[in-house]
Amino acid sequence: MKNLERLFSQTAKAIRSSEIRDLLKLVAKPNIISFAGGMPDPSSFPKSELVKIAEYVATEKTELAFQYGPTEGMPQMLEFLSQKFKSQGIDAAVNTLLITSGSQQALDIIGKIFLDPRDLVMTEEPAYLGALNAFRQYRCNFVPIACDSEGLQVDVASEQLKKLDRGGGSLPKLIYTNPTFQNPTGSVMPVSRRKKLVDLACEYDIFVVEDDPYSRIYFEEEPPPSIKSFDKEGHVIFLSTYSKILSPGIRLAYLCAQPELIKKMAIAKQALDLCTSSLSQILGYEYEKRSYEEKKIREIRENYKRKAELMISCMEENFPDGCEWTKPKGGMFTWVKVPSPLNTKEMLPKAIEKGVAYVVGTAFYANGGGEQGMRLNFSYPTHEEIKKGIKRLSEIIRDQI
Amino acid sequence: MKNLERLFSQTAKAIRSSEIRDLLKLVAKPNIISFAGGMPDPSSFPKSELVKIAEYVATEKTELAFQYGPTEGMPQMLEFLSQKFKSQGIDAAVNTLLITSGSQQALDIIGKIFLDPRDLVMTEEPAYLGALNAFRQYRCNFVPIACDSEGLQVDVASEQLKKLDRGGGSLPKLIYTNPTFQNPTGSVMPVSRRKKLVDLACEYDIFVVEDDPYSRIYFEEEPPPSIKSFDKEGHVIFLSTYSKILSPGIRLAYLCAQPELIKKMAIAKQALDLCTSSLSQILGYEYEKRSYEEKKIREIRENYKRKAELMISCMEENFPDGCEWTKPKGGMFTWVKVPSPLNTKEMLPKAIEKGVAYVVGTAFYANGGGEQGMRLNFSYPTHEEIKKGIKRLSEIIRDQI
Known part of the structure; x- marks a missing residue:
């Protein structure tokens, strides 16, 4: 193909890879604890x-x-x-x-x-x-x-x-x-x-x-x-x-x-x-x-509840002052805000180097913004990974302050 | 909703139901022999x-x-x-x-x-x-x-x-x-x-x-x-x-x-x-x-070959002069042309009434035309249905001439 670009539609020219997409690829790498993605705990499969x-x-x-x-x-x-x-x-x-x-x-x-x-x-x-x-x-x-x-x-x-x-x-x-x-x-x-x-x-x-x-x-x-x-x-x-x-x-x-x-x-x-x-x-x-479903859903609720509580208590224990997070009463995610002028996008390569991944806040902002936000998933990682991953994340945040 | 139409996109305003779609719905009706659709013979599922x-x-x-x-x-x-x-x-x-x-x-x-x-x-x-x-x-x-x-x-x-x-x-x-x-x-x-x-x-x-x-x-x-x-x-x-x-x-x-x-x-x-x-x-x-696959594909070939041959010999036996059809050496379809001024779209309601369905030729013509064409599928119907369906179809064509 000599000139491919001219054949693309306006849509194709406009579409771009999503941050979650690029991050999901990292889940596959060994030693990375991923709080990115939104995958169910495999144990939830009946x-x-x-x-x-x-x-x-x-x-x-x-x-x-x-x-x-x-x-x-x-x-x-x-x-x-x-x-x-x-x-x-x-x-x-x-x-x-x-x-x-x-x-x-x-x-x-x-x-x-x-x-x-x-x-x-x-x-x-x-x-x-x-x-x-x-x-x-x-x-x-x-x-x-x-x-x-x-x-x-x-x-x-x-x-x-x-x-x-x-x-x-x-x-x-x-x-x-x-x-x-x-x-x-x-x-x-x-x-x-x-x-x-x-x-x-x-x-x-x-x-x-x-x-x-x-x-x-x-x-x-x-x-x-x-x-x-x-x-x-x-x-x-x-x-x-x-x-x-x-x-x-x-x-x-x-x-x-x-x-x-x-x-x-x-x-x-x-x-x-x-x-x-x-x-x-x-x-x-x-x-x-x-x-x-009736039976299985009770297990899932109990499982995710414990994981959410664990993640929150780990954040309470490890995250520096100035960080905030939501305390979800269901679902799969918590939303964390790091203090300004920290920037979760700039922080991400360091996090990955340290072996922990999340989705940067900007991905959830349609018209820009969200630089202090990050989404953490608690349904997929194990208890051990939640403890380790939050510790790693807290070290990176502390390094940045 | 008071005024729905104004909310539709240009695409939604332009899209229309396809002939194959409306016809596939008829397959479900009892007593209809369908040469429409393009479904494999269920016996081909391993x-x-x-x-x-x-x-x-x-x-x-x-x-x-x-x-x-x-x-x-x-x-x-x-x-x-x-x-x-x-x-x-x-x-x-x-x-x-x-x-x-x-x-x-x-x-x-x-x-x-x-x-x-x-x-x-x-x-x-x-x-x-x-x-x-x-x-x-x-x-x-x-x-x-x-x-x-x-x-x-x-x-x-x-x-x-x-x-x-x-x-x-x-x-x-x-x-x-x-x-x-x-x-x-x-x-x-x-x-x-x-x-x-x-x-x-x-x-x-x-x-x-x-x-x-x-x-x-x-x-x-x-x-x-x-x-x-x-x-x-x-x-x-x-x-x-x-x-x-x-x-x-x-x-x-x-x-x-x-x-x-x-x-x-x-x-x-x-x-x-x-x-x-x-x-x-x-x-x-x-x-x-x-x-x-290696084993199964031989069965599929033999099965569809026999069905195609049967459909063609039934058409040879029953269809009136002036009809033409292709003799496929593979695949799932034959293409039939009825003599002008017959019109397969106008003929379809009568065919369905008689208990046989096909896809009208115009569906395959992007810019109009194909009024004398129809697509017949031979992979899905049984031998008995092919014999009966082609007979029904030939009666309708003869009625129209």
Whole structure:
């Protein structure tokens, strides 16, 4: 190829590698303790249950598991999910559901059907970087709203929307939020804000994208009902996944939205991958149907709770004054702030040299900022690694002060 | 939602349901014999082998199969494919490979990194409709080149490129071809055309996209080497899949292209689905490593050969004068032409009423045309269904004449 660059699309010219991506590669290197990534503890995989299901499926459900399936998802899976939603007070008919190849694909499909270049997306700040990456490929602009300890500040969002509306410019098409054990801060949005957010979406006739991978992973108290459960007029697109409660490797997730959207999304998905792995769908379906989750989720909660507590007590013990961190009551992450003028991006190569990795704060800031932040994952590393890794990290921070 | 339409992207406004999609839904209805779709015969799934692999993987490879993996693909899978390509005379280093969630995803990624609105893609006419759908979402324009019994007429393509070049307008960025047992016609491009196509891509410094799902499914004679094997300067993007030789339901495919492209593609794929199902990858890897394919593929060839011959002899026996059809020497499809002024799109509702389905020809024509064509699949229906279905179809055609 003589001149490759001229053939790339505007999108290809704009896309860049994500910080999490480059870091995930380091996990493979020996002696590196990684608090980057967002992987479940491998012990959370229901091994014996999966062996049973795998045997059953390969023997009894061969055609279903290995043949193409409908783009929307396997009918029995959709029917099951519809009933499950109903038991949670969400009236989700089968035609409001779409099975996706992980929630990442759901985010991509949302970007595809809504976003033209320069369209606006309102997001939390900091926000889940996978969502920023998915939307960014459609060359949208972001309107970040700062989070506090209760997540997205809905009052600030309201003011911002009012200002944009008064100014006569365009409004965001979407408000993206991760309201329950937020990635990266671990915060939980209270009911009042959830309701207010639905009201805002109604007022401006736009969509809330509620990304909910972690609500089942609470340590003690069950989190509030989903934003979707307060949505009476179809303004919320709800995303859930099997990645954190069964397996991320099977790439199985689903979304719930009004039927007109599901129709568009299914056509878009058909051009993306025809359908989500039938094998993954039947594994997920059997796992649910056999109620294996009920038992396993208790183990996961207990396991992650202990790891989170350990990480926090290690930080309390080792981190120098001026550092702050969140104390999540569920999920997989804590968000750490180092004192200014320290910069987590500049610190990272030293951290890696010392054998510890994290995700730099800037990755979660759509429009710049976050230099003092870092996301630490506590679900994947062992207790030993958490102790050692936090010690290493504290030494690096102390070196920098 | 008061006004949904205003929120849709240009892409969402442009996308439309595909004919194959709407038809696949009919397969589920009882009493309909479907020659639509492109599904393997369920008997081709290596059931006992899959049971063995599934047990082994769930027991021994739990973490690998159920955890997130690298976006590019599992290292051992990439290494295996690299060796496999080398044995076929293609110097495919690991960094020239990308595992995708079916070839449909590969086509979407190619569209994403190359195509801006109004960019040109040269295609066969008729061309695989899944590729047209994938590229169409990027709002490109098509330059269709008629196929003859030896596939894409490369001389015509050459003339067309010369004309576009002389006219000073833009050239196509991609030439899409399905050279071996083409979907929908079953044609095979001879070596001379394959070499000529590589020369053309070099001359105009553009890419050939070689989509190759069927080359392993030859009935007697092995088809010519891939176009990729004649590519010395990185002008060919080669797509292959496990959908037709192992299982379409696991959504496992791969592509080979120059490293600069793989880098861009991997970043694009990360925003699409993070990675292809780890479970699917390890199933495909074990299937290959254990050489299960070698045995199974002989059965598939023999099975599809008999079905193709049966379908053709049924057409010879039943179809009225003026109908024509291709006699494929591999793959899954035959292409039928009914005499003018018959129109397969207008005929379809009657066919469905009579209990037989096919894909209308117009679906394979990027810029209109194909009204007399229809694609018939012979891999999925049973012998009994082929006999009955062709009889039904012939009655409908006779009714129309």
